[in-house]
Amino acid sequence: MSKVSFFDRRIVEYFLKITSAISATLSLFVLFVDIPGEFKHPFGWIFLALLVLIYLGIWIWSNRLNKIDINVEGSDVTIKVGDIFQQPGLKVIAFNEYFDTQVDNQIISEHSLNGIFIKNYLDVPVSALDQHIENYAFDSSEILEKNLARKQGKKVRFQVGTICVYKGYLLTSFSKFDANNMARLTMQEYLEFLINFWDKVNKVYAQQSVSTPIFGSGITRIQGHKNISDEDLLKIMLWTFRISEMRFKYPARLTVVIHKDKIDKINLLDIKSVKNGV
Secondary structure, three states: OOOOOOOOHHHHHHHHHHHHHHHHHHHHHHHHOOOOHHHHHHHHHHHHHHHHHHHHHHHHHHHHOOEEEEEEOOEEEEEEEOOHHHOOOEEEEEEEOOOOOOEOOOOEOOOOHHHHHHHHHOOOOHHHHHHHHHHOOOOHHHEEEEOOOOOOOOOEEEOOOOEEEEOOEEEEEEEEEOOOOOEEEEHHHHHHHHHHHHHHHHHHOOOOOEEEOOOOOOOOEEEOOOOOOHHHHHHHHHHHHHHOOOOOOOOOOEEEEEOOOOHHHOOHHHHHHOHHHO
């Protein structure tokens, strides 16, 4: 199933803009060049076929669109398919509310983004990262409690949206864990995370570009919204970014990186066509 319908209003509008330009050019052409009568009929059919091909091309391009640039309240934002680890600037890695680093497919899945970061991209022993997090200068308000009853993983629980800067990465406490170490969030907590997160980014980004994944598109469960789409999550991210005080100063920009397996379910034309992406 295509993401963009064949007769989508935006495709029609884009097509009309192109045909208007072509028509204007042809009008100027025939003012100075006389087309012989025997060629006028086939020329008309050729022109009609060309218009059909142009429309098909626009429709195919819309469904295969994998990168857009938008402006959100003065900040340049890129949304694209890619590998977050290959992006310039600061890269955001979502952890749980304890900043756990135990990749055992119970606390952290080896297939999750922070599992891949720890196993494949961490350039020091995990114990060194643990020490860095433990010694990091968090605000006292960001540390919620020491959960001594927790059987596995770390004991210190952080406010969602808290950021720990580690070299070229922004490690952020995203998902809450239940008693069975299942990652979950309510929609209210998801919004709380995003609002806190943009506020923290504003304090630490130091005019560097920042790349994030679509938060919540992995294994984290948003209670009461099990069928929420990645496109909806992306729109929520852009909306909270717009209403936050976070603004990237040129040439710094925000990049939201979409996994290649997810792009077939996200209509970037829809996001690009709306002011501020939402």
